[in-house]
Amino acid sequence: MAGSTTDGRVLRGEETRRTVLRRAVEIASVEGLDSLSIGRLATDLGLSKSGVFAGFGSKEELQLATIRAARRIFADAVLEPVVRDAPGLGKVRRLCDSWLAYSRTRVFPGGCFFYEVTAEFDARPGPLRDAIAASWHEWRATVLGLVAEARTTGELRAGADPEDITFTLIALMESANSQALLFDDGTPYDRAGRAVLHRLRADATDPDAPALA
Amino acid sequence: MAGSTTDGRVLRGEETRRTVLRRAVEIASVEGLDSLSIGRLATDLGLSKSGVFAGFGSKEELQLATIRAARRIFADAVLEPVVRDAPGLGKVRRLCDSWLAYSRTRVFPGGCFFYEVTAEFDARPGPLRDAIAASWHEWRATVLGLVAEARTTGELRAGADPEDITFTLIALMESANSQALLFDDGTPYDRAGRAVLHRLRADATDPDAPALA
DNA sequence: GAAATATTAGCACGACCGTTCGTGCTTTTT
DNA sequence: AAAAAGCACGAACGGTCGTGCTAATATTTC
Numbered sequence: 001m002a003g004s005t006t007d008g009r010v011l012r013g014e015e016t017r018r019t020v021l022r023r024a025v026e027i028a029s030v031e032g033l034d035s036l037s038i039g040r041l042a043t044d045l046g047l048s049k050s051g052v053f054a055g056f057g058s059k060e061e062l063q064l065a066t067i068r069a070a071r072r073i074f075a076d077a078v079l080e081p082v083v084r085d086a087p088g089l090g091k092v093r094r095l096c097d098s099w100l101a102y103s104r105t106r107v108f109p110g111g112c113f114f115y116e117v118t119a120e121f122d123a124r125p126g127p128l129r130d131a132i133a134a135s136w137h138e139w140r141a142t143v144l145g146l147v148a149e150a151r152t153t154g155e156l157r158a159g160a161d162p163e164d165i166t167f168t169l170i171a172l173m174e175s176a177n178s179q180a181l182l183f184d185d186g187t188p189y190d191r192a193g194r195a196v197l198h199r200l201r202a203d204a205t206d207p208d209a210p211a212l213a
Numbered sequence: 214m215a216g217s218t219t220d221g222r223v224l225r226g227e228e229t230r231r232t233v234l235r236r237a238v239e240i241a242s243v244e245g246l247d248s249l250s251i252g253r254l255a256t257d258l259g260l261s262k263s264g265v266f267a268g269f270g271s272k273e274e275l276q277l278a279t280i281r282a283a284r285r286i287f288a289d290a291v292l293e294p295v296v297r298d299a300p301g302l303g304k305v306r307r308l309c310d311s312w313l314a315y316s317r318t319r320v321f322p323g324g325c326f327f328y329e330v331t332a333e334f335d336a337r338p339g340p341l342r343d344a345i346a347a348s349w350h351e352w353r354a355t356v357l358g359l360v361a362e363a364r365t366t367g368e369l370r371a372g373a374d375p376e377d378i379t380f381t382l383i384a385l386m387e388s389a390n391s392q393a394l395l396f397d398d399g400t401p402y403d404r405a406g407r408a409v410l411h412r413l414r415a416d417a418t419d420p421d422a423p424a425l426a
Numbered sequence: 427g428a429a430a431t432a433t434t435a436g437c438a439c440g441a442c443c444g445t446t447c448g449t450g451c452t453t454t455t456t
Numbered sequence: 457a458a459a460a461a462g463c464a465c466g467a468a469c470g471g472t473c474g475t476g477c478t479a480a481t482a483t484t485t486c
Binding site: 220263271 | 447
Binding site for chain 1: 322335346407
């Protein structure tokens with residue numbers, strides 16, 4: 001009987017943890033994980049500093065939890081809309097479109113959360129970099145899986161390298177995010193969309209396939 | 214008469230300013246411009262905090278001076294080796310190679326300085342973002358100029374869009390920098406090099422030109 | 427009801443931040 | 457030789473940071 005029933009105390013704790021993390025991903029996507037401050041979160045949310053601190057135990061744990069929260073939000077926004085699509089180049093293309101929409105509609109107010117924190121920690125070893133690298137690895141594997149799937153369906157030319165294609169697609173998306181933010185201008189998203197199609201067509205067995213129209 | 218002779222006082226001041234900035238670009242390329250702290254610079258260099266502060270007047274001015282110093286280093290490392298080359302697609306390709314070498318050899322210890330600070334400030338309006346955006350604008354115009362040159366020499370196909378090509382090339386380079394740093398692995402540079410050639414060949418009038426071998 | 431447990435609040439700490447001020451030292455100008 | 461200019465110094469300011477400690481407040485279990 002113990003434990004199975006909902007405990008209102010821990011339930012309340014998890015609720016405030018969620019509240020804190022919701023604000024934390026917003027701040028971190030704009031100013032980075034280093035700019036996350038426990039005192040500021042507490043002030044913003046009307047909580048006490050020690051209360052926020054107690055919910056995570058340390059600043060680093062708060063930062064790690066923020067990364068985990070961002071992963072969930074990312075998966076919901078980018079992956080979920082396309083996971084049930086039929087495999088092939090069309091699915092790859094729709095995934096890229098989904099990603100560009102995720103950046104353009106500012107699911108995170110600072111654009112792509114992972115672009116921000118990667119630049120922040122890619123040259124600083126430690127648990128945060130490891131967590132970010134793991135997130136990237138998973139995302140890259142997802143894209144690569146879809147591209148490889150398109151090869152098994154015969155839509156990719158013989159010489160096409162799925163890894164190089166994956167690298168290129170991710171580069172185009174990430175760069176669109178960066179330029180659009182920096183110049184406060186949406187045209188990089190259009191350029192990225194065209195460049196994605198350009199690359200997929202170049203490596204497709206049928207460049208005029210309707211999925212690439 | 215006044216002013217024309219060398220003033221040993223201001224000369225010494227400029228020397229320490231250079232010393233400070235040399236260290237500042239290193240720190241900022243790894244940890245960002247926000248992590249630049251006057252006290253830390255002073256300790257690292259054996260100077261007094263107030264001395265470092267006096268040399269720049271404010272932290273923001275120090276950050277702006279750091280960006281200017283990084284621009285000079287970037288131009289020396291990336292542009293200078295190719296500026297005197299003959300125009301054409303080969304020059305575009307060599308510029309990309311020069312950039313990849315600039316990242317791979319860690320001219321800045323944290324990889325591309327501008328990748329780091331762009332992610333840090335692209336969603337935060339202010340003088341720093343403006344200075345970074347101006348740097349980007351200049352760099353993009355440089356690449357675009359070279360690509361456009363390749364069109365006047367007849368090396369680019371009729372339908373090729375120099376702006377889209379420029380966007381793609383920069384995306385590939387920047388992404389190679391990011392991935393190589395995050396995973397401590399050089400293969401992204403190889404992927405980027407291949408992808409650059411892939412795109413240039415796709416838009417070249419002669420994909421088998423020796424410059425693209 | 428009382429006891430046990432988990433979340434939150436209040437407060438103080440040492441460290442570092444950017445900045446200001448007054449002062450000494452060296453070099454240029456008169 | 458005297459005066460002015462410019463750089464670097466040490467000390468101190470108010471403020472924010474992360475992090476402990478203790479008390480108060482809910483909620484559950486007996």
